[in-house]
Amino acid sequence: MISLICGRGESLGTYKDYFEKKIDYIYLVNEFNKFIMQDVKLLEFLNKKSDEGAKIIQIVNIEMKGLDHNFLKQIKISEFFSTRLK
Numbered sequence: 001m002i003s004l005i006c007g008r009g010e011s012l013g014t015y016k017d018y019f020e021k022k023i024d025y026i027y028l029v030n031e032f033n034k035f036i037m038q039d040v041k042l043l044e045f046l047n048k049k050s051d052e053g054a055k056i057i058q059i060v061n062i063e064m065k066g067l068d069h070n071f072l073k074q075i076k077i078s079e080f081f082s083t084r085l086k
Helices: 010-018 033-038 040-051 069-074
Strands: 003-006 025-029 055-059
Touching: 003 010, 010 040, 033 040, 033 069, 040 055
Parallel strands: 003 025, 025 055
Antiparallel strands: none
C-alpha cells in the first residue's frame, strides 16, 4: 500500500514524481481549493489517481473553510464523509 501526503508548501510539487506510480491513498493536508485552480496538472493528477482507484482524503483544520463548490465540481468524488456540516 502506498500513501502520498500532500501539504501546501514547497513539497507539494513532488506529486509530479508520482504521476505514473500506483498510489492507494492521497492525503491533502489543509485546504486545496485555490491550488487545483492554479495548477491544472495537480487537478489532472488527483483525477487520474481517483480514476485508478486511489482514495483522496482531505484533512482540514477547524478554522479553514473546507471544500468549495469549484473543488467539488473539479474532482471526481464518489463518497464524502464529514464530521461536521456547518
